[in-house]
Amino acid sequence: MSQQHKITQAVRIQTELTNEMEHSTPLFLTSSFQFDNTEEMRAAFADESDDNIYSRFSNPSVQEFTDKMCALEGAEAGYATASGMSAVFGSFMALLKQGDHLLSCKSIFGSTHTVIAKYLPKFGIDYSYVASDATEAEWEAAIRPNTKMIYLETPTNPGLDIVDLEMIGKLAKKHNIILNVDNCFATPVNQRPIEFGADLVVHSATKWIDGQGRVLGGVVVGRKDLIKDIYLFCRSTGPALSPFNAWILSKSLETLDVRMERHASNALFIAEQLSSHPAIASLKYPYLPSHPQYTIAKKQMQNGGGIVCFELKGGIESGRRFLDSLQMLSLTANLGDTRSIASHPASTTHAKLSEAERQAVNITPGLIRISVGLEHKEDILNDILQALDKC
Ligand SMILES: *Cc1c(COP(=O)(O)O)cnc(C)c1O
Numbered sequence: 207m208s209q210q211h212k213i214t215q216a217v218r219i220q221t222e223l224t225n226e227m228e229h230s231t232p233l234f235l236t237s238s239f240q241f242d243n244t245e246e247m248r249a250a251f252a253d254e255s256d257d258n259i260y261s262r263f264s265n266p267s268v269q270e271f272t273d274k275m276c277a278l279e280g281a282e283a284g285y286a287t288a289s290g291m292s293a294v295f296g297s298f299m300a301l302l303k304q305g306d307h308l309l310s311c312k313s314i315f316g317s318t319h320t321v322i323a324k325y326l327p328k329f330g331i332d333y334s335y336v337a338s339d340a341t342e343a344e345w346e347a348a349i350r351p352n353t354k355m356i357y358l359e360t361p362t363n364p365g366l367d368i369v370d371l372e373m374i375g376k377l378a379k380k381h382n383i384i385l386n387v388d389n390c391f392a393t394p395v396n397q398r399p400i401e402f403g404a405d406l407v408v409h410s411a412t413k414w415i416d417g418q419g420r421v422l423g424g425v426v427v428g429r430k431d432l433i434k435d436i437y438l439f440c441r442s443t444g445p446a447l448s449p450f451n452a453w454i455l456s457k458s459l460e461t462l463d464v465r466m467e468r469h470a471s472n473a474l475f476i477a478e479q480l481s482s483h484p485a486i487a488s489l490k491y492p493y494l495p496s497h498p499q500y501t502i503a504k505k506q507m508q509n510g511g512g513i514v515c516f517e518l519k520g521g522i523e524s525g526r527r528f529l530d531s532l533q534m535l536s537l538t539a540n541l542g543d544t545r546s547i548a549s550h551p552a553s554t555t556h557a558k559l560s561e562a563e564r565q566a567v568n569i570t571p572g573l574i575r576i577s578v579g580l581e582h583k584e585d586i587l588n589d590i591l592q593a594l595d596k597c
Contacts (some may be wrong), residue, residue, distance in 0.1 A: 211279075212277055212280070212394070212395075213395065213462075213463045213583060215274065215277035215278070216274050216277060216278055216459045216460060216462060216463070217460045217485070219270060219273050219274045219277060220270060221234070221266045221267070221269070221270050222266075222540060222571050224477055226356055227339065227593075231267075231270060231453065231455075231456060231457065232267075233267055233449060233453040234236070234265055234266045234267045234443035234449050234537050235449050235450060236261065236449070237260065237261050237268075238259070238260045238261065238263070238526050239257065239258040239259060239260070239279025239437035241257070247397070251314050254403065261446060261449060262444055262446045262471070263441045263446075265446075265449045265452070266449075266454065267449040267450075267452040267453045268286050268446070268447050268449055268452040269550060270428070270456050271286055271411075271423075271425070271452040271453075271455050271456040271459070272284040272285065272286045272425060274456060274459045275394070275409070275425050275427050275445065275458070275459070276427050278394035278395065278459070278462075279389070279394045279398055279399075279400055279407050279427045279428075280397075280398055280400050280401060281400055281407065281428050281429075282428070282429060282430040283425035283427065283429075283430045283433035283434070283594075284425055284426060284428070284433060284435070285425070285437045285440055286411075286423065286425040286446075286452060286455075287423070287425065287427055287432055287440065287445045287446070287447055288422060288423070288424065288427070288445045288446065288447055288448065288451075289407070289410065289422045289423065289424045289445075290315075290388075290390060290408070290409060290410025290411065290412055290422075290423075290424040291317050291318070291321070291410075291424065292424055292440075292445035293323075293408045293409065293410070293424030293425055293426045293470075294317075294318050294321060294388065294408050294424075295445075295451065295454060296426065296436050296439055296440050296443075296445060297322055297406055297408055297426050297436055298322075298331070298355070298357075299322065299329075299437070299439055299443075300432075300435045300436040300439035300440070301331075301354065301355060301384060301435060301436070302326070302354055302355060303329075303330075303331070303431060304329060304330030304331065305330060305331075305332075305352060306331050306332070306352055306353075306354040306355075307331075307332045307333065307334070307349075307350045307352045307353045307354065307381075308322060308326065308331060308333040308353075308354065308355050308356075308357060309333070309334060309335075309336065309345075309348055309355070309356045309357070310322055310333060310334075310335055310336075310351060310356070310358065311335065311336060311337075311338050311340075311356040311357070311358040311359060311360075311362070311363050311469035312335040312336060312337050312338060312365075313337075313338040313362035313367050313568060313585075314357070314359050314362065314388070315359060315361065315363050315388065315410075316356070316358075316518055316551055316555075316567070318356045318359070318388070319567070322357075322578070331481070332352070334348060334350075336348045337525060338360075338365070338367035338368075339367065339499070340550050342373050342377065345373075345374065345377055346377060346381075349377075349381050349383065350593075353381070353383055354383065354384060355383060355384040355385075355386055356374060356377075356378050356383050356384070356385050356386065357386045357387075357388075358374065358385075358387055358388070359387070359388040359390070359391070360387070360391070360392070360397075360506075361392065361492055361511060362389045362574065363390070363391060363541075364441050364513075364515060364549070364551060364569075364575045365490070365515065365568050366490045366491070366492060366497075366515050367390075367498075367499065368492055368497070368499035368502045368503045368507075369502075370499075370502045370505075370506075370529050371384075371387065371397075371399050371402035371403070371404065371458040371477055371497075371506050372403070372505070372506065374402075374403075375399075375402040375403020375404060376403060378403060378405070379403055379489045382406075382425060382587065383397075383529055384405045384406065384432065385395070385403060385404045385405050385406070386404070386405065386406040386407075386408065387399035387406070387407050387408070388402045388407075388408050388409070388410075389407045389461075390408075390409050390410045390413055390414070391407055391413075391414075391511055391513060392460075392507055392511055393414045393415065393462060393466055393511075394407075395462050395463045395508070396466055396470070396508045396509055397479065397506055397508070398505050398510060402506060404428065405428050405429045405432060406426055406427070406428035406429065406432055406433075407426070407427050407428055408424070408426045409425050409426075410416065410424055411423035411424055411425055411455050411538070412421075412424070412542075413541055413542030413543035414462070414465070414466060414469070414512065415455055415458055415459065415462065415542075416454065416455055416458050416542070417458050417461070417462065417465050417542060417544065418458065418537075418543060418544050419540055419543040419544070419545070420454055421448075421450075421451040421454045421455065422451065423447050423451045423452070423455050424447070425447075431568040438576060441506075453462065453597075464511070465499070465544075465580065466511075466512065467591070468580055469511070469512030469578055469579070469580065470493075470509035470510055470511055470512055471509075471583075472492055472512075472578045472579070472580070472583045473491065473510060473511065473512050473513065473514050473576075473578040474491065474494075474509075474510055474587060475513045475583045475587070476514050476576065476578055476583065476586060476590065477494050477510070478494070479587050480495065480514070480516060480587075480590065480594075481494065483591075483592045483594060483596075484519075485518060485519055485520070485524070485597060486517065486518060486519065486594070487514045487516075487517045487518065487519045487572065488516065488517045489514065489515070489516040489517075490514070490515045490516070491510050491513075491515075492507060492510040492511060493509060494509075494510070499578045512542065512576060512577060512578045513541065513575060513576065513577055513578070514575075514576045515574065515575050515576070516573075516574050516576075517570055517571065517572045517573055517574075518572030518573075518597060519572065520572060520597055521571035521572045522552050522553055522571040522572065523597075524549065524572055524597040525550035525552055525553050525571065525572050525573070525574060525597075526553045527593075527596055527597040528548070528550065528574060528593050528594065528596070528597045529548060529549075529553070529554075529574075529597065531590055531592070531593035531596040532548055532589055532593045533591050533592070533593075534546070534581070534585060534586075534589040535547060535548045535552075535576070535586070535590070535593075536548070537549070540577075541575070542577060543577065544579050544580045544581075545579045545580075546577060546578055546579035546581060546586050546588075546589075547577040547579070548574060548575070548577075549575045549577075549578070550573070550574055550575075551564075551569045551573060551575070552564060552569055552570070552571050552572070556569045576590070
């Protein structure tokens with residue numbers, strides 16, 4: 207048979223059939239695995255066999271999820287973790303050492319920023335940031351002799367900036383630097399950073415991959431030699447993904463492609479309908495020609511994704527009124543759910559920061575982020591419109 211399409215593999219990859227002849231994938235909810243004799247156990251511990259030993263190291267349900275992610279991303283190998291942050295942290299700690307420098311895009315997920323700016327320096331790992339719209343020359347100028355890894359997120363959370371993967375991929379190759387990309391917002395059915403030269407791809411599987419707001423999970427996939435180091439670090443330090451969560455996430459991958467198509471078409475509809483609304487100062491969606499990096503988005507993404515951002519003219523008070531006026535959209539600290547979610551960072555998640563601190567991380571007073579769900583697009587739009595009328 208010819209090599210199957212990636213989305214077929216996401217549906218069909220499954221743990222080896224057991225004697226029960228199950229059709230849907232079984233759940234291997236077990237902490238450890240047994241051996242028939244001391245010789246088999248010795249061989250497993252000596253890495254002479256692939257037998258499972260203990261679920262902190264490997265587990266069939268976790269491996270099934272990882273294999274599907276590798277197929278979707280076009281990666282050689284992977285390791286799944288308990289959350290997106292443990293995937294990010296594991297990829298840093300396994301590959302960086304004292305004296306190394308990490309070059310990162312400035313617009314990154316809040317907890318990733320905390321890891322880079324607060325914890326990496328404790329281990330003698332230096333970092334610096336470039337702007338998400340930096341030119342090739344600006345990126346290249348920021349590379350130091352000890353730069354070991356380039357880290358970026360595209361589209362960025364929450365600003366939806368797009369970073370040119372082809373440009374950074376070439377730059378990383380030229381300088382022999384590991385390129386590590388957080389592909390959480392796009393998912394592999396929409397964007398595959400490895401095709402543009404990324405060595406590693408990290409995910410929060412908590413978001414679109416679960417897609418139904420049930421479990422936390424993460425995964426890092428990419429070059430076999432790098433994943434080996436990440437695996438060895440994680441198997442000793444313990445951020446393993448629970449088999450139960452892996453079983454949920456593996457079933458979720460069977461529907462990722464169809465879900466993301468609908469999330470994206472609903473989001474494009476919402477973005478188009480709202481772009482000239484009188485209460486909105488500006489609106490960002492990667493697949494709208496008005497997006498500053500529209501041509502890059504078109505080049506590297508198959509669709510615009512499920513997130514729409516806009517800036518309310520009325521600032522922080524308008525943002526608060528908008529959220530409080532919503533009747534259907536949920537107010538919750540997550541994204542990538544079947545249910546549409548609205549967030550206003552300035553009055554909620556980032557309310558503790560000063561105005562200047564918020565400005566520094568691109569959280570403007572009237573910034574609203576909509577994670578567009580799978581409800582009927584007219585119902586999503588109507589709820590947003592009636593709330594906009596009140597702010
Ligand atoms: C949520 C998120 C993370 C962290 O993932 P968790 O599963 O919450 O640990 C990392 N990167 C991005 C872009 C995210 O949105």
